[in-house]
Amino acid sequence: MGRTLAEKVWDDHVVRRATGEPDLLYIDLHLVHEVTSPQAFDGLRHAHHRPVRRTDLTLATEDHNVPTIDILQPIADPVSKAQVDALRHNCEEFGVPVYSLGSVDQGIVHVVGPQLGLTQPGMTVVCGDSHTSTHGAFGALAFGIGTSEVEHVLATQTLPLKPFKTMAVTVDGALPEGVTAKDVILAVIAKIGTGGGQGYVLEYRGSAIEGLSMEGRMTLCNMSIEAGARAGMIAPDDTTFAYLKGRTHAPTGADWDAAVEYWHTLPTDPDATFDAEVVIDASTLTPFVTWGTNPGQGLPLSASVPTPDDARDEVDRVAIERAIEYMGLTPGMPLRDITVDTVFVGSCTNGRIEDLRAVAEILEGRTVADSVRMLVVPGSVRVKQQAEEEGLDKVFLNAGAEWREAGCSMCLAMNPDKLAPGERSASTSNRNFEGRQGPGGRTHLVSPAVAAATAVTGHLSAPADLSPVATA
Amino acid sequence: MEKFIVHTGTAVPLRRSNVDTDQIIPAEYLKRITRHGFEDGLFSAWRKDPAFVLNQPHYEGATVLVAGPDFGTGSSREHAVWALQDYGFAVVLSSRFADIFRGNSGKGGLLSAQVDQEVIEALWAAIEADPSLDVTVDLERREVRAGDLVAEFDVDDYVRWRLMEGLDDIGITLQHADDIAVFEASRPSWKPTTTPVI
Ligand code: SF4
Numbered sequence: 001m002g003r004t005l006a007e008k009v010w011d012d013h014v015v016r017r018a019t020g021e022p023d024l025l026y027i028d029l030h031l032v033h034e035v036t037s038p039q040a041f042d043g044l045r046h047a048h049h050r051p052v053r054r055t056d057l058t059l060a061t062e063d064h065n066v067p068t069i070d071i072l073q074p075i076a077d078p079v080s081k082a083q084v085d086a087l088r089h090n091c092e093e094f095g096v097p098v099y100s101l102g103s104v105d106q107g108i109v110h111v112v113g114p115q116l117g118l119t120q121p122g123m124t125v126v127c128g129d130s131h132t133s134t135h136g137a138f139g140a141l142a143f144g145i146g147t148s149e150v151e152h153v154l155a156t157q158t159l160p161l162k163p164f165k166t167m168a169v170t171v172d173g174a175l176p177e178g179v180t181a182k183d184v185i186l187a188v189i190a191k192i193g194t195g196g197g198q199g200y201v202l203e204y205r206g207s208a209i210e211g212l213s214m215e216g217r218m219t220l221c222n223m224s225i226e227a228g229a230r231a232g233m234i235a236p237d238d239t240t241f242a243y244l245k246g247r248t249h250a251p252t253g254a255d256w257d258a259a260v261e262y263w264h265t266l267p268t269d270p271d272a273t274f275d276a277e278v279v280i281d282a283s284t285l286t287p288f289v290t291w292g293t294n295p296g297q298g299l300p301l302s303a304s305v306p307t308p309d310d311a312r313d314e315v316d317r318v319a320i321e322r323a324i325e326y327m328g329l330t331p332g333m334p335l336r337d338i339t340v341d342t343v344f345v346g347s348c349t350n351g352r353i354e355d356l357r358a359v360a361e362i363l364e365g366r367t368v369a370d371s372v373r374m375l376v377v378p379g380s381v382r383v384k385q386q387a388e389e390e391g392l393d394k395v396f397l398n399a400g401a402e403w404r405e406a407g408c409s410m411c412l413a414m415n416p417d418k419l420a421p422g423e424r425s426a427s428t429s430n431r432n433f434e435g436r437q438g439p440g441g442r443t444h445l446v447s448p449a450v451a452a453a454t455a456v457t458g459h460l461s462a463p464a465d466l467s468p469v470a471t472a
Numbered sequence: 473m474e475k476f477i478v479h480t481g482t483a484v485p486l487r488r489s490n491v492d493t494d495q496i497i498p499a500e501y502l503k504r505i506t507r508h509g510f511e512d513g514l515f516s517a518w519r520k521d522p523a524f525v526l527n528q529p530h531y532e533g534a535t536v537l538v539a540g541p542d543f544g545t546g547s548s549r550e551h552a553v554w555a556l557q558d559y560g561f562a563v564v565l566s567s568r569f570a571d572i573f574r575g576n577s578g579k580g581g582l583l584s585a586q587v588d589q590e591v592i593e594a595l596w597a598a599i600e601a602d603p604s605l606d607v608t609v610d611l612e613r614r615e616v617r618a619g620d621l622v623a624e625f626d627v628d629d630y631v632r633w634r635l636m637e638g639l640d641d642i643g644i645t646l647q648h649a650d651d652i653a654v655f656e657a658s659r660p661s662w663k664p665t666t667t668p669v670i
Contacts, residue, residue: 038505059666146550146576255662
């Protein structure tokens with residue numbers, strides 16, 4: 001019988017299989033950052049100094065905690081500084097390569113891996129971070145792990161795992177003008193719920209997915225975790241190969257040919273079956289935003305804040321009431337009437353060059369509303385350099401936005417970039433949980449295009465709502 | 473890790489669904505580099521509200537958390553498990569757990585036991601009626617008992633075995649180091665390494 005993409009990658013990494021036990025799976029790439037690794041390195045030290053088995057398959061970068069201004073000064077927050085210092089020290093002691101602040105390869109782990117060409121089809125990729133699902137865009141099996149598992153991979157380069165179930169998420173048809181990968185994934189999550197993907201690897205397929213760029217595919221796979229899925233995957237194709245070719249760690253010469261030959265064997269066989277299937281008609285999609293406090297609480301921008309009567313059941317009713325209260329909204333008010341104080345463009349979901357181009361295209365010739373603070377934070381130093389080469393930084397600055405250094409920044413507000421209590425943001429990141437962007441902060445998840453339009457009007461808006469730029 | 477066979481203690485009803493790990497422990501507490509001492513971060517935003525259930529004196533000393541569906545969604549932070557344990561919890565009951573949280577809890581010796589939502593509702597009612605009610609979670613028999621209530625719970629076989637034996641995962645895997653070496657020898661040469669290219 002045929003196998004799915006996920007099953008093929010799984011099968012090719014089984015080190016050991018025994019009845020009644022999880023499979024022992026080999027890990028091709030282990031990405032590490034400062035927040036979820038210190039206790040893992042400590043664990044190795046306490047276990048009679050176990051070594052890192054494959055430092056050459058491990059890579060660390062500083063991202064969650066780092067400031068996005070004055071990055072060459074010592075980090076002001078002593079606790080953040082201690083954590084970043086611990087990473088540097090651990091990497092040195094155990095021999096793990098690390099891209100620190102100041103390096104051209106520093107940035108958010110999930111931006112850095114792909115841009116270096118380290119993430120390739122058919123690989124297993126893990127990181128102590130739930131958005132590791134991003135790397136599935138290349139047809140890799142990539143998922144987030146906890147700190148005990150980080151220690152396990154450091155020590156053994158393997159993980160004991162039970163097979164995941166598979167779910168096909170088919171998006172057929174053409175995406176309407178102005179609808180992006182972010183809108184697709186927000187619609188998928190609203191449809192299946194924050195627990196709908198639990199226990200599954202999602203495989204996104206269909207003509208709308210095939211038409212996406214690698215950046216768009218990464219945005220989509222990135223948020224698989226917000227539907228409860230461990231991983232999201234997309235079959236590798238010519239778009240994938242074209243993105244990889246020539247990147248620093250991509251194979252070359254005869255190795256490239258051998259790799260491509262193997263990559264061609266990976267897509268799901270025509271006679272393979274999935275454990276579950278969801279179908280979405282691309283032509284019905286419109287710009288999507290969240291109104292509540294989990295990523296499943298999203299609606300088309302043209303809709304209104306739900307009322308408790310819209311609830312599916314009692315648990316949902318309580319959740320809606322609580323979310324409306326926390327978000328400071330009125331049931332039934334049009335989403336377009338929601339005004340924001342801050343617009344954040346960045347994160348591993350939408351902090352890539354294509355995202356910044358989309359924002360710049362809308363801001364060109366326009367200005368950010370006086371009532372709005374707008375932060376544009378590139379996902380990596382390389383993205384920043386590329387944006388500056390293209391002059392995008394000038395567009396942002398001329399419009400009145402701030403242009404920062406690379407990092408996670410306001411996606412999780414571990415560094416000084418935060419919302420004040422009660423402040424409201426339109427954010428291109430991936431989580432709208434209570435307090436995610438600062439205690440008491442309120443987050444609406446949006447695409448880069450909606451973020452830019454919202455910055456201009458001061459309330460949730462799509463680019464189509466803006467009046468045309470006057471041409472001189 | 474200590475062996476987990478049967479646990480008995482009082483319980484706290486957490487009548488909320490979708491309790492994500494940012495609520496269990498906010499990001500500001502993740503800057504620490506130690507593995508203990510996270511009890512102050514547990515539900516810290518919610519604990520500022522005097523009406524929050526953990527602030528009720530009659531639930532003091534409880535070791536079983538009875539929560540709504542989709543517990544532990546969101547980030548992979550294992551600090552969520554550590555914070556629950558540091559605060560004193562040994563068991564979380566919910567009708568559905570997020571995968572990563574459930575995996576993490578098994579590693580750290582916190583039992584995430586899945587029961588039907590009706591059982592959760594019955595437990596909530598029973599605990600609220602009598603906060604001193606003892607709740608027994610029997611891993612050997614996969615059973616929750618509280619007053620007249622007896623219900624089965626679901627837990628992964630392998631996690632159950634490891635918890636009952638108190639075994640360390642890495643130690644188990646390292647017994648298969650030869651298999652790992654054989655696998656490594658057969659990996660294709662074109663697979664990338666992270667060694668910086670100069
Ligand atoms: S950008 Fe946000 S979601 Fe992505 S790795 Fe950083 S903190 Fe996590």
